[in-house]
Amino acid sequence: xxxxxxxxxxxxxxxxxxxxxxxxxxxxxxxxxxxxxxxxxxxxxxxxxxxxxxxxxxxxxxxxxxxxxxxxxxxxxxxxxxxxxxxxxxxxxxxxxxxxxxxxxxxxxxxxxxxxxxxxxxxxxxxxxxxxxxxxxxxxxxxxxxxxxxxxxxxxxxxxxxxxxxxxxxxxxxxxxxxxxxxxxxxxxxxxxxxxxxxxxxxxxxxxxxxxxxxxxxxxxxxxxxxxxxxxxxxxxxxxxxxxxxxxxxxxxxxxxxxxxxxxxxxxxxxxxxxxxxxxxxxxxxxxxxxxxxxxxxxxxxxxxxxxxxxxxxxxxxxxxxxxxxxxxxxxxxxxxxxxxxxxxxxxxxxxxxxxxxxxxxxxxxxxxxxxxxxxxxxxxxxxxxxxxxxxxxxxxxxxxxxxxxxxxxxxxxxxxxxxxxxxxxxxxxxxxxxxxxxxxxxxxxxxxxxxxxxxxxxxxxxxxxxxxxxxxxxxxxxxxxxx
Numbered sequence: 001x002x003x004x005x006x007x008x009x010x011x012x013x014x015x016x017x018x019x020x021x022x023x024x025x026x027x028x029x030x031x032x033x034x035x036x037x038x039x040x041x042x043x044x045x046x047x048x049x050x051x052x053x054x055x056x057x058x059x060x061x062x063x064x065x066x067x068x069x070x071x072x073x074x075x076x077x078x079x080x081x082x083x084x085x086x087x088x089x090x091x092x093x094x095x096x097x098x099x100x101x102x103x104x105x106x107x108x109x110x111x112x113x114x115x116x117x118x119x120x121x122x123x124x125x126x127x128x129x130x131x132x133x134x135x136x137x138x139x140x141x142x143x144x145x146x147x148x149x150x151x152x153x154x155x156x157x158x159x160x161x162x163x164x165x166x167x168x169x170x171x172x173x174x175x176x177x178x179x180x181x182x183x184x185x186x187x188x189x190x191x192x193x194x195x196x197x198x199x200x201x202x203x204x205x206x207x208x209x210x211x212x213x214x215x216x217x218x219x220x221x222x223x224x225x226x227x228x229x230x231x232x233x234x235x236x237x238x239x240x241x242x243x244x245x246x247x248x249x250x251x252x253x254x255x256x257x258x259x260x261x262x263x264x265x266x267x268x269x270x271x272x273x274x275x276x277x278x279x280x281x282x283x284x285x286x287x288x289x290x291x292x293x294x295x296x297x298x299x300x301x302x303x304x305x306x307x308x309x310x311x312x313x314x315x316x317x318x319x320x321x322x323x324x325x326x327x328x329x330x331x332x333x334x335x336x337x338x339x340x341x342x343x344x345x346x347x348x349x350x351x352x353x354x355x356x357x358x359x360x361x362x363x364x365x366x367x368x369x370x371x372x373x374x375x376x377x378x379x380x381x382x383x384x385x386x387x388x389x390x391x392x393x394x395x396x397x398x399x400x401x402x403x404x405x406x407x408x409x410x411x412x413x414x415x416x417x418x419x420x421x422x423x424x425x426x427x428x429x430x431x432x433x434x435x436x437x438x439x440x441x442x443x444x445x446x447x448x449x450x451x452x453x454x455x456x457x458x459x460x461x462x463x464x465x466x467x468x469x470x471x472x473x474x475x476x477x478x479x480x481x482x483x484x
Contacts, residue, residue, distance in 0.1 A: 007072040009054070009159045010167075015074045016056075016081045023059040023101045024081065025162040027312060028052075029354035034153040036124070038131040040146060046124065053354035056081045057313070060088035062098035064336075066357040096340070103335045104162060107316055111170040111309035114302055115205025119155055119173060122206045127151060130209055137215045138181040140222035143229060146182040147222075150198070151175065151209075152452060154464075158312070166314045174305060174464060175208050176201040176452050179218055183225040190228035190422060192221050192407055195246035196389040201305040201450035201466065224408055227420055234409055234424040234481025240384030241426055241477040242377060245447035247406055248469035250390040252365055253451070255430045256288075256295055257465070259399035260322055261456075262333030262341050263360040273456045274397030277430065278328070283343050286328040289434025294368040295323040297332065297346045304364045305450030305466035312358035315347040322346075322365070326434070334360050352461035359457050364466040366448075370440025375415075377439045377473050384412040385479050387424045403427040423482040436477060441470030 009028045016024055030052045037045040053070035058081060065088025069080040131149035138147040153175050160168040177200050180193035194200050194217060202208065243251060259276040263269055278286070299308045299317040309317055315335055322330050331337070333345030337360050349358035378386065392405035409424035410417040428436075448468035455462050 009161050012054070012074060012077045013161050013163065016078060018058065018081055018085050021058050021060055021085060023104050023163055025057040025104060025160065025166070025313065027055045027057070027354065028159040030157040031353065032155045036127055036131060036151045038128065038135055038149045041132050041135045043128055046128070051353060054080070055351065055354050055357065056084045057357070058084040058088050059099065059101060059104065060085055061092045062100065063088045063091040063095055064099060065089070065091060068355045070354070099336060099339070101164065103339060104164065104313060106162070106165040107310055107314040108165070108167045109309055109316070110168070113172045113174065113203035113307065115173050115207070117206040119153055119206060122209060127209065130211060130214070134179050134214060134218045137218035138179065138222040140219065141183070141226045143183045143185055143226050144181050144222055145184045148178070148180050150178040160310070160312070160314050162314065168310050168314055170308055170310065172203060172308070173205060174201070174203050176450070177208070179214070179221060181222045181225040183229050185229040188229050190225055191391070192225035192228060193389060194221060195449060196249070196391070196407065198452060199246055199249055199390070199449040201452060201464070202448070203303050203305060203307055228408065228422045231420040231422040234385060234421040234479060236480040238476055238478050240381045240412065241474045241479055242381070242384060242386040242412065243472050243474070244386070244388040245445070245469045245471060246389050246449050247387055247404070248367060248472060249449040249467040250393055250404060252295070252367055252467045252469060253362070253454070253465065254393060254395050255399060255402060255433065256323070257332065257362040257365045259430065260332045261360045261362070262331040262337035262343060262345060265331070266337065266341060269456065272458050274399070277398040277400040280341055280343055283328055283331060287326050287435070288323050288328045288431060289326045290437040291325045292370055292437050292440045293323055293326045293434055294321065296321050296366050296368060297348065297363065298366055299347065299363040301364050301366065301448070301466070301468065304448050304468060306363040306464050307466070308363070311347040311349045312351045313349040315349065317347040320346050332360055332362060334358065350463055352463050356457070356459070356461050359461065361456065361463055362454060362465045364468065366467060367440070367469040367472070369443045369446050369470045372439045372441055374441060374445050374471055377441050377445070377471050378412050378417070379415040381412045381415060381473070385421065385424060386410045386412055386417060387426070400430050402430070421481065424479065425481065426477050426479045428477060433474065433477070436474045437472060438475045439473035441472065443470070445470040
């Protein structure tokens with residue numbers, strides 16, 4: 001990644017003149033985002049954007065103030081720092097908590113996401129040629145009426161320095177892809193994607209564009225889209241439900257991740273993203289799910305989509321159990337939320353870019369592996385449904401009652417996968433659903449996915465999240481399809 005603008009963040013910090021400030025932090029973000037999209041073999045988008053700016057954070061009289069700029073010279077840095085200072089002073093009149101420099105400890109370190117091939121290893125024309133070839137491979141039949149291949153490559157560099165000696169550098173290469181086929185037969189229309197829309201996300205290099213494996217997947221995607229046209233409608237009944245890791249992605253995200261965000265529980269997000277059924281008094285007491293439920297916050301997971309070594313206010317990232325053996329232990333609260341709520345949290349103050357302050361966000365929220373192979377997970381199921389790949393979702397603003405739809409399903413009969421089902425859906429209530437968790441797959445069933453589009457905050461911030469999970473069996477779940 002190269003930027004023509006020469007700017008030294010440490011020099012900029014040393015020239016800020018705010019003698020009354022208790023603490024000053026500067027977070028510089030440089031980002032290049034490349035989007036390539038092909039539909040029905042025709043290139044639709046070859047977008048490339050570049051962003052570079054600095055967020056300045058100032059602690060004054062126990063309050064944090066924020067201001068940002070992409071005019072990166074010493075004069076504008078001083079002006080921006082003064083704006084942040086004035087905002088912090090103004091905030092003292094409506095303060096809900098008095099913060100100290102203890103919420104911004106000194107941190108020094110680096111982080112580099114893992115990759116074998118850098119972004120420059122494959123020329124743009126080669127990526128476009130591969131996306132066109134994917135569309136060709138997806139069209140396995142004349143019943144395929146639409147094919148698409150989509151790739152988003154994001155390169156991010158973050159520098160963070162502070163008046164008490166923090167000095168952090170992090171460099172991330174993140175890639176999200178989506179390959180999909182839509183099939184039609186009369187009034188029946190079915191879409192099949194590559195583990196769900198833009199769910200295949202990782203911190204990885206250009207080695208992800210391995211032609212052989214991608215084209216093999218594209219062939220299967222196209223075949224399954226056609227297969228769904230003649231599939232049986234998912235039955236409507238209360239039954240055993242087995243979820244693949246690519247659907248567990250959304251199940252974890254919506255019914256564990258968002259409800260445990262401390263700023264939502266405190267009411268900060270209620271106006272926009274909603275609240276939570278979880279209360280502060282529930283931590284350390286609530287039985288969130290069955291004893292097989294072990295959920296961790298883990299930005300240290302190598303290659304997962306939302307990994308990092310430090311959050312955006314410089315707090316070192318560590319793996320922490322949010323839920324252990326079904327018991328709720330810890331919230332998704334950054335340092336400010338932790339001191340306000342007096343609840344243990346994690347290093348999850350994250351911002352979408354240089355022009356937003358960091359707020360409580362998910363990163364990698366993972367369900368830890370159990371002990372069952374896939375065959376063992378379904379082996380005792382006399383009759384049930386196995387679902388893959390999210391298609392739709394609905395959940396109330398307290399993250400309690402939900403309804404999810406999937407792209408593809410199989411009937412389970414006498415411990416075996418049998419016929420294909422279309423339009424599979426299921427519904428539940430968060431605590432009841434997780435309490436029905438009866439088997440958790442072993443490490444061989446674990447897969448990691450993610451999303452580049454988790455939205456929250458006013459003004460809105462869209463951020464990357466990652467979720468890894470094994471296959472899971474839930475008992476006595478309401479499933480339904482589109483049958484009359």
